[in-house]
Amino acid sequence: MRIYNTLAGEKEDFIPLVKDRVNMYVCGVTVYDNCHIGHARSAIVFDVIQRYLKYKGFNVKFVRNFTDIDDKIINRAKKEGIPWDEVARKYTEEFYNDMDSLGVARADIEPKATEHIKEIIDIVKGLIDKGYAYEKDSSIYFEVNKFHEYGKLSKRDKEDMIAGARVEVDERKKDPMDFALWKASKEGEPFWESPWGKGRPGWHIECTAMSIKHLAESFDIHGGGADLIFPHHENEIAQSEAFTGKPFVKYWVHNGFITIDKEKMSKSLGNFFTIKEVLDRYDPEVVRFFLLSTHYRSPIEFSDEQLKEAEVSIDRYYTTLIRIADFSGNGDVKDKTSGIEKTFEGVVNSFKEKFQAAMDDDFNTALALGHIFELIRETNRFLDSRPSGQKPSELISKAKELLSEAGGVLNIFRRAPDEWQSALMKSKKIQLTGQDVLNKIKEREEARQKKDWAASDAIRKELDEKGIILEDKKDGTDWKIKVG
């Protein structure tokens, strides 16, 4: 297995610190507002990574934190006129609502910053004792100059950054690059007692405290969005390695951004969609599929067109499932082994290997989906050849299992076709009920018996305009939701 390691700047063989075990920490969200679709990408990417590692047989311990104390939370509380911890509680709940919809599994441990104040204070104390941190006006700062490897993750040196002239000037710091480990609280702000007076933790220190506590001083994978590389993860490395004297993380994994008109989706630009807004129009599985159809490190352009394509793709899967269910095994081709069967057998037998090879190569979900659709196409092709006998039945059920297994890793393709149809009715806000449609089908069938094609086609057209497609089959007429 190979993983792109931001620290190394290239793909590396994945060798966990302890054989067969993976300790993994992913930066979660700051709970001050509803999540947007960019948060969904990060959550889904690491959800799939976590699922795949478990699928491969690793004993995975997955930690994803909540930042529940921060300037943004305090500001939000002021704005809404409610207590800061009420803001955190509310948006933690919203986070769960969104992530549950999207099929993002709960992490094994989901720690909160405010539940680790003691651990944070201990680490800050330790850093002061070791000479890496200093106090100024009851706040504690990490002295970046003392940590000589500073910049090794983001690949830059201090001079470059200062030349950027965008470093915030804070008179209390010895050096503009120094960052706060502990912030003295201002009047009216939330605080915890500390050896330096009333204050609260800085942003970066919580991840050091929580990852060390729940995983170890050194662990395997640390993930998050690419925008966390600097300063957040760079600072985590500095304070963690200064504190423990050990390498902090072996593999740093970062997901790319979602863009709108080629620009990064972000709160400050205002060009974002919340998860709730998107889920109002598309089924969660569609969103998930869309996000997995591009490699996790590449930017992905958010667009209706692409979401509709994802919807069509998923529908193709469920349509094939229906065809498989309809397969009787009593085709009229008595033939032993056709060329089509040989091809199908080959695709079935090589699928798992190809799927795993794709996922083993830095979690290439886009390639994995390509293999999935090759299998779907071959399954349809084989079904079209109307095979009969036991071997075809076995091959088809094996194909079905393989699709289901791969879908399980990506956490898509988990429903029955009729559940998918119901979900589409909801997301497309179709007003008709199933019974309405059946009545129309019956009416049309009567017209068809009389060979009144005009009346028959009028009904088809009427339903089509309402988003319903009719499919005439040998033993009756089926209907489905129009996708795309």
Place this chain on the structure above:
RNA sequence: GGCGGCGUACCCAAGUGGCUAAGGGGGAGGUCUGCAAAACCUUUAUGCAGCGGUUCAAAUCCGCUCGCCGCCUCCA
């Protein structure tokens, strides 16, 4: 200004030295059908931003040019 990434068909998107450049969507033609839909078949990049170079061999490595984006500030 510093650092980094990207540019593959009409659209999306894999592919980072070597069989005929995955897969999906769209278009065109066809099979099937009362007509459709679905499915399948054929077709849609002698070429991977451009120009040079390395190599027996490059979309893939190197150099330059053009274009786009990100990070350097809270940010998934």
